Amino acid sequence: MxxxxxxxxxxxxxxxxxxxxxxxxxxxxxxxxxxxxxxxxxxxxxxxxxxxxxxxxxxxxxxxxxxxxxxxxxxxxxxxxxxxxxxxxxxxxxxxxxxxxxxxxxxxxxxxxxxxxxxxxxxxxxxxxxxxxxxxxxxxxxxxxxxxxxxxxxxxxxxxxxxxxxxxxxxxxxxxxxxxxxxxxxxxxxIDTELVAPDDSVALQLGELKLSRQDEVITFVNRNLEPCRGYHVFMRALPELLRRRPHARVLITGGDGVSYGAAPTNGQTWKQIYIDEAHAQHPDMDWSRVHFLGQIPYAQFVAMLQLSRVHLYLTYPFVLSWSLLEAMSAGCAIVASDTAPLREAIRHDETGVLVDFFDPAALAEATCQLLDDPARRARLGAAARVFARENYDxxxxxxxxxxxxxxxxxxKPAGEGAATAPGWTPPPPAQTTAPAPRPAVAPAFKRY
CATH class of the missing domain: 3.40.50.2000 (Glycogen Phosphorylase B;)
Structure with a gap:
């Protein structure tokens, strides 16, 4: 064929x-x-x-x-x-x-x-x-x-x-x-649930900082940091999270561009707009524990999910991100927005926790409750992984x-038209004096 x-x-x-x-x-x-x-x-x-x-x-x-x-x-x-x-x-x-x-x-x-x-x-x-x-x-x-x-x-x-x-x-x-x-x-x-799986021995090096499962790590992922994926709501919950969790490290993955919504009209990035808002309203916020990682290699992305104690995912009613399902596959305890795409994968208090998209205080509260309850985290994370393997493996x-x-x-019956050719051979490359191409590699593709 x-x-x-x-x-x-x-x-x-x-x-x-x-x-x-x-x-x-x-x-x-x-x-x-x-x-x-x-x-x-x-x-x-x-x-x-x-x-x-x-x-x-x-x-x-x-x-x-x-x-x-x-x-x-x-x-x-x-x-x-x-x-x-x-x-x-x-x-x-x-x-x-x-x-x-x-x-x-x-x-x-x-x-x-x-x-x-x-x-x-x-x-x-x-x-x-x-x-x-x-x-x-x-x-x-x-x-x-x-x-x-x-x-x-x-x-x-x-x-x-x-x-x-x-x-x-x-x-x-x-x-x-x-x-x-x-x-x-x-x-x-x-989702490759064999690759994206829990790993208690995982470690992640961020400059001079080395994080392990012993650290309290909160994760947030967008392909690009923008309102369509709830970045603004997350940033408004962040100061309260840092205040209540004095030892937490917050890892934020995502680029500075726009994937789905409109770009800001002032020439800035959504990322910087909400950083500036947080700075203005909470000048004493401890930014040393907030790590913007940008768009990272996939192996590092998986390690980040494996480190996570609580993973946050928010979205408008729109396309569901692979990263949410990968977080489930990694066994993360998840706090997510109570929006239509999420309800298909996150069942409240079974495979995760759902909160009002527009309520930063509820997002912070639900995250802190999970951080204080290891047994509940373990139960939700294990159920999330089972759900991912049964439905998305x-x-x-x-x-x-x-x-x-x-x-x-x-x-299906073919439509009217020419008969299918019995075989096809790709034409040879055009003659060129340019250097030979590099070995083929899988094209990069952002998964979050």
Whole structure:
């Protein structure tokens, strides 16, 4: 079977699925991506890059700008697909993350291919992230419904094209409208619960400071430190946490950019804005026990979770972070926001503790209660790990289900179009005098 993956930041959510399919000798697996990867092959997957020839031009209507960018990427991917077809590649199955518009026109190139979509999120006017936090009201309340409708245009165009779809959580799948919702299989990307497991011997070196399980460590993780993931609420709870826990070390992981929400309008970063707020309101706060780690290597990230006595995770009603499930797999005692995506994994006082997203005092109180109660921490952490292994384990649960989903997608009747080519061989590299490429390595991919 010939399989095409499409993801602007490949491997993205297909980090495990694509190599697993490529490992089977009966499959040829190709990936279309914008990401610069050193080699033309990664873990058995043939890498084909595409590059947009232009960007969104000035004068595009603000409501249309998001879709305009997606059409530009969709055209660039379409042109690369035409070249692949000319070389003889005829995929039986296309598996795409449609979020950036790349797969908009691929059925024009290969109408016979079955298209499976990774359905991450459908934007909602109510019940989602939009309008959830009154601290950040929309700049155009009257036009918000129109803007959201246009933002979902990419989803709306893709849905009739798809033969099947996959979503990582039931709540994320539930954001999509019927009848498309009924075509979505809920299968998580998977957590390596063997790798991310409790380790009482773990140690983490932070400069001259060495932390072990004997230290009282509180952890907080965002891909980027921003309000969408509750960074502002956490920072407002931090002074009380430090006051009540004089020996605690707080490890904060995340970058300075923006992953999902809007950037601050004053040119600062959300990280610095809430550091400054805490400084102004609590000038005597002991910052020496607060460690901003930035975006760290995965091995260090796992060690941090293994050290954690209490892990904090907050989010708007939005995509659920892998880091929450990895914290569960590591056996962390977790305090999380009582928001819709969390209720699927965190059952209050069973696999963690849920608190009001907007209540920093409740966040601090719940954290301190857990720090004072080793037996409860142990019970919650053990239950969290069991839940993670039973529902999100990569090797035993998620990857087998993903592979079965691909096989079912391939078995669907093909549409009208050219017959599948019997085989495809990637073209040889162009002759060049440049140095030989470095050995292929797995592309970096932020998991939190």
């Amino acid at each position: 010939q399989i095409l993956f499409v993801h602007q930041n490949f491997p993205g959510q297909f980090k495990h699925l694509a190599p697993a399919l490529a490992a089977k000798p009966e499959h040829t697996v190709v990936a279309l991506t914008m990401r610069q990867i050193d080699s033309r092959q990664w873990q058995g997957v043939h890498i084909v890059r595409y590059t947009p020839k232009t960007g969104s031009q000035p004068g595009v209507h603000p409501w249309l700008r998001d879709f305009d960018t997606k059409v530009i990427r969709g055209e660039a991917c379409f042109r690369a697909a035409l070249q692949l077809r000319e070389q003889g590649f005829q995929p039986d199955v296309i598996i795409a993350h449609p979020g950036w518009g790349e797969s908009l026109f691929l059925k024009q190139v290969w109408p016979q291919a079955r298209l499976g979509l990774y359905c991450e999120f459908y934007y909602l006017l109510q019940g989602g992230d939009i309008g959830f936090d009154p601290e950040f009201p929309t700049r155009d309340a009257d036009g918000e419904a129109c803007r959201v409708e246009m933002r979902n245009l990419n989803n709306a165009v893709h849905m009739p094209l798809a033969d099947a779809a996959i979503s990582p959580t039931h709540w994320q799948a539930s954001t999509f409208p019927e009848p498309f919702r009924s075509r979505i299989s809920v299968i998580h990307d998977g 990569l090797k035993q649960v998620c990857l087998p289900r993903q592979m079965a989903w691909v096989e079912a997608l391939a078995a």
